[in-house]
Amino acid sequence: MSTSGEWPLWEVFVRSRRGLSHTHAGSIHAADATMALRNARDVYTRRGEGSSIWVVPASAITASSPDEKDPFFDPAADKVYRHPTFYDIPDEVRNL
Amino acid sequence: MDPTEALEEHFRRTVEGEQRIEPRDWMPDAYRATLVRQIAQHAHSEIIGMQPEGNWITRAPSLRRKAILMAKVQDEAGHGLYLYAAAETLGTSRDQLLDLLHRGRQKYSSIFNYPTLTWADVGAIGWLVDGAAITNQIPLCRCSYGPYARAMTRICKEESFHQRQGFELLHTLSHGTAAQRAMAQDAVNRWWWPSLMMFGPPDAESAHGARSAAWRIKRHSNDELRQRFVDMTVPQSEVLGVSLPDPELRWNAERGHYDFGALDWEEFRAVVRGDGPCNRQRLAHRVAAHEEGAWVREAALAYAEKRRREPAA
Numbered sequence: 001m002s003t004s005g006e007w008p009l010w011e012v013f014v015r016s017r018r019g020l021s022h023t024h025a026g027s028i029h030a031a032d033a034t035m036a037l038r039n040a041r042d043v044y045t046r047r048g049e050g051s052s053i054w055v056v057p058a059s060a061i062t063a064s065s066p067d068e069k070d071p072f073f074d075p076a077a078d079k080v081y082r083h084p085t086f087y088d089i090p091d092e093v094r095n096l
Numbered sequence: 097m098d099p100t101e102a103l104e105e106h107f108r109r110t111v112e113g114e115q116r117i118e119p120r121d122w123m124p125d126a127y128r129a130t131l132v133r134q135i136a137q138h139a140h141s142e143i144i145g146m147q148p149e150g151n152w153i154t155r156a157p158s159l160r161r162k163a164i165l166m167a168k169v170q171d172e173a174g175h176g177l178y179l180y181a182a183a184e185t186l187g188t189s190r191d192q193l194l195d196l197l198h199r200g201r202q203k204y205s206s207i208f209n210y211p212t213l214t215w216a217d218v219g220a221i222g223w224l225v226d227g228a229a230i231t232n233q234i235p236l237c238r239c240s241y242g243p244y245a246r247a248m249t250r251i252c253k254e255e256s257f258h259q260r261q262g263f264e265l266l267h268t269l270s271h272g273t274a275a276q277r278a279m280a281q282d283a284v285n286r287w288w289w290p291s292l293m294m295f296g297p298p299d300a301e302s303a304h305g306a307r308s309a310a311w312r313i314k315r316h317s318n319d320e321l322r323q324r325f326v327d328m329t330v331p332q333s334e335v336l337g338v339s340l341p342d343p344e345l346r347w348n349a350e351r352g353h354y355d356f357g358a359l360d361w362e363e364f365r366a367v368v369r370g371d372g373p374c375n376r377q378r379l380a381h382r383v384a385a386h387e388e389g390a391w392v393r394e395a396a397l398a399y400a401e402k403r404r405r406e407p408a409a
Contacts, residue, residue: 006191007397009184026247027181029190031396032403043177046170047254065120 008057010036012044015052022054030055111312116242119185127311130304131241132186133202134313139179140197140204144378146172148212149221157215164261165218171254178247185243198383206364207294209372216269216276216283222262223336224284224291224329230255231325232295240312263332270337277337284333285341292356293364295322326354 007029013022025044030036036055044050064072080086089096103122110117117123146169153169156162180190196202207225212218233255236248269280296302296318308314316324326345333340344357366372 005394005397006189007393026178026243027184028177031393032400035396035400042170043174046167046174063120 007031008059010040010055011058011061012036012040013054013056014040014044014050016049017051022052025049027058028055111240114238114312116245117240118242126307127313128186130308130311130313131244132183132188134308135179135183135186135244136188136193136196136202137204139176139183139193140202141208142172142176142179144204144208144382146176147378147381148208148210148374149218151212152215152218155215156218161265168222168258168261171258175251175254178250179244182241182243182247194386198379198386200370200379203368204378205294206367206372207290208378209367209374210286210290211373213286214279214283216266216279217287219262219265219269219280220283220287222258222260223266223332224262224287225294226255226258226262227329228291228294228325230259231321231328235315235321238312238315263336266336266338280336281338284336284338288341289359289363292322292326292359295319295325297361297364323353326356330354 009027010030011027012025014025015022028039028043030039033055037053040053040055107123150169153165156165183193184190233248233252237245237252239245266280269276299317299319302318305317342357346355348355
């Protein structure tokens with residue numbers, strides 16, 4: 001069978017229980033979205049690991065480079081004043 | 097420093113700093129090729145591994161055992177899929193990998209070329225084969241390649257049930273009738289040595305050991321893992337009440353390990369070469385399943401295409 005006949009790739013996100021976000025679990029192949037959901041259920045939640053599943057065509061995802069040296073993330077690197085520990089507060093101050 | 101050297105240096109520092117390499121990171125070609133080969137072989141082993149045990153599903157002695165065995169064989173399929181997905185993140189396609197398997201260009205673990213002659217073999221596979229696999233796989237949860245490490249973490253969690261059900265099955269037989277006890281012992285006798293061979297050739301002959309260690313793909317040598325497995329398994333065999341077919345097996349207080357006899361590497365090489373008891377049967381079955389399923393894959397694609405063109409009214 002040629003690669004052109006391969007079922008498309010889908011990325012699978014599983015919410016393990018209410019109150020938590022969906023987390024990437026892995027990927028599967030399926031001909032369409034309905035089948036992708038069923039395959040994802042069978043592959044990634046055989047032991048009750050999920051209460052909700054998202055499937056997304058892998059081709060629909062745009063990703064940044066994961067390399068932390070990437071200048072993409074530089075703007076956040078020098079803004080320590082975004083963290084509460086940056087500020088000097090007198091010791092006697094409470095509840096701040 | 098030229099750009100490639102800088103990339104190599106960054107890769108090396110990431111790996112040595114125990115950070116994970118992710119799919120879109122730069123990596124040396126040989127690292128990528130090694131991972132594709134190893135993950136593919138691992139994935140192929142999972143799906144070929146469905147056959148020896150699948151052989152006994154219709155003849156399981158009780159509904160409980162049948163349900164357990166079906167769940168286990170389904171897990172093997174799932175493990176194969178986790179691993180194929182991990183291999184695909186390295187830029188290879190599922191069809192390519194299956195094609196290489198079907199043409200005998202990529203291997204699967206030789207252990208699955210041995211036949212399952214009795215019901216006790218299902219127990220021996222769970223206890224010994226899955227036990228050896230777990231020993232091999234636990235260090236892979238810390239492999240430097242993120243998607244492989246994550247797949248292995250999931251697999252290791254699930255394998256624990258595989259080994260325990262096998263032990264329980266053998267324990268039931270080895271505390272049963274004389275015929276059941278003999279069947280359990282016979283299965284252990286046949287699976288013990290092939291299980292030790294699952295760790296691969298001795299360190300001195302291991303082709304890619306040192307490089308894989310430097311890349312943090314492999315964390316322990318074949319011989320280290322084999323020894324670890326023997327040390328864990330011998331006390332378990334005593335609880336089971338079965339003997340292990342090795343007259344040289346004894347505790348060595350000085351080393352703090354069990355000594356064991358020499359493995360028959362000639363047999364190992366023959367099975368890897370394709371001359372094991374079931375090599376042809378296993379591959380032929382896999383190819384037939386793939387070819388006979390082609391119309392299902394095509395029909396599903398055609399149906400999806402039709403639905404895209406004519407949205408439901």
